[in-house]
Amino acid sequence: MATDKEKLLETLEHLGEEEFKKFKWFLQQGDSLEGFPAIKKSRLEKENRLYTVDRMVQIYSGNTLEVTKKVLMKINRNDLVQSLSDSSSGPEETPAAWDS
Template sequence: MGEDELLNTLEDLGEEDFTKFKWFLQQPDSLQGFPSIRRGRLQTTNCWDTVDLMVQTYRLPGAVEVTRKVLEKIHRNDLVQRLSESSSGAEGQSQEEET
């Protein structure tokens, strides 16, 4: 799982869902175990800037986990599923191709 998968996931959000996504990143109590990101840092960010901020704040594994949590909160379980498949499915696919 890399930053490019996170970017692809955020790019699949509509404008309203992306705004909600960033709102949850700003809420101190919404991401148990993870710090919030200040509103001023997120206010004018686009998808790739948001991914960069999340990786800087949470490191890559944390950014993936935070993305999953927020996607669940905004009821985008389709993207949660796809994110889970891309993070665990890459290894499985290469093993399946060899068989």
């Protein structure tokens, strides 16, 4: 079964560049994360998806996927929220939404 880091990376790979920029922007907004700490702009500003995954796991540990879902909802990517939810509780198959 895929680890949370692998699920997160695969999810972020489905975001276009503008969506990824918005995703990182929301991670910097503490009030948007509903009880989770913001990540300093300097720690994400020029970073790629791999580094962003590592930073998120470092800061949010067991809550990384929950934070990811919150941010994905903010950027209107509910399809990816559903894919993460399906992969968290379902079989090891790749969710259909990820095949597109």
